[in-house]
Amino acid sequence: MKSGIVFDLNNKKATIMVNGGEFISVPRDAQWEIGDVVQIERKHFGIKQLAVLAALVGIMLFGSASGYKLYYSQVALISIDVNPSIEFSLNRFDKVIGIKGYNEEGAQIVSDLQLKNKSYNEAIKILLQSEEMKAYVKKDSQVEVAVYAKKNTKDLKASVDAEVSKLLKGQIDSEVHCYEVGNELVSEAHASEMTPGKYKAYLDLKEYEPELQAEECQDLSVKEIRQRISAHHQEESGKGGNNNDSSGHQNGENGNGNGSGDHSGKGQQKQQKKGRGH
């Protein structure tokens, strides 16, 4: 529960300034007046969530505490960046146990979809086929997917790559870029409040713009980052004209995603080596 000030009222809705500076629109209470300080419940549990909660309580009461902990231990992570930046945490059963939007668009989409406890393939399907996400996927979009796993990263990466590519076939002109990333990159990305996929793109751009800071890339789409990389690449190689692949990737590594041929990103290779073969 958070407190909020009633700023505006009409027949059905109230505009509230919630503590922390957020403005929201909620169904009005008949007794509210402008200037009232009211208590706002941020989320209402729906029936599905209650069912999950009941199941979890059952596990906790009748199962073991270690079983609960086992279910909720993160062992893998998938991030998808189009313009919305979204990250899934997976457990050892390949189920989504956490989901986070790393920018406004991502946060909005995540709040509208029920993806927890679904298999990662199902969650990716629901996400990419949702109306909310479709609004962002255009023909010239760049889609970057980063995959981290404590074990068998290669297999997970291959599966995710195949699923995302299949779902986006015909919707985007360029290939989906899918990478394996290591634990160190994941930590650095999170410290910079970015998904591993976008953080990797930032590191690639930083090779050309050493003064670049992570905060400056937080609100850029991966397409915008890759376009800047491409522009630098063209400048360096002295080539003019259009380049359809605006990703700026080197060494033909597009889509294979293991990053082995990726010479960009400080410490990237070190992180890639750490991320593989667990």
Place this chain on the structure above:
Amino acid sequence: MDDFSLRLVKCKQDNQELNKLIEEYMPFITSEAAKTGITGLEMEDKVSLAMLTFMNCVKTYEEGRGGFIAYAAMCIRNRILDEGRKSKRQGFIVLHDDDEKERAVWNVASTSQYSKEQEKIALREEIERLSTELAEYQISFTSLVDICPKQKRSRAVCMQMARAILADGEMRDKLVRARQLSVGNLAKSCRVSQKTVEKYRRYVIVLVLILSGDFPYIGTYLPTEKGGED
């Protein structure tokens, strides 16, 4: 615990933070001092008493017992009235750091209801004034729902931008006179992209108006400059 209460807790332990808070709320402290029509005290003395009382209120404030601003307003008024009466009797005032009176205000049961009423009246008045100011920038309260960032981190960045504008005379003047933000300068100053500035431009303007105007009650609901999880 909300952001403002967390800030008050910090002020109890950190004098620098307390001084910052007092500086920000000087318009409120001065206006509350001026409101007491008591004679026998110079304005300067009233303001000094009001500042001292405000500091004591920070020390004695407990979350969950009502709004801090309403509490501070009541304590300032009571203190000045008390000292005004004393000074008439003895011919001088003594400025002493005594938080017993502030604690006594907390303990009066009727205080809670009175402070809620006072808070509501003050909020209504602030909301009306803010609405008038926002209209000059063609921003309505209902439109704020769409333009306000959903993420705490983004609102924290907007606070940084608002403070940067207020700290820079040129940017501030441009906003007040031409109703325009210096997007390039602001992006550079806060180390964000111009795209970010454009995206949150209107919300930043709202924050600037609240921070620079006399909105002490609404001001306690502003974002902090440190983001983090909601």
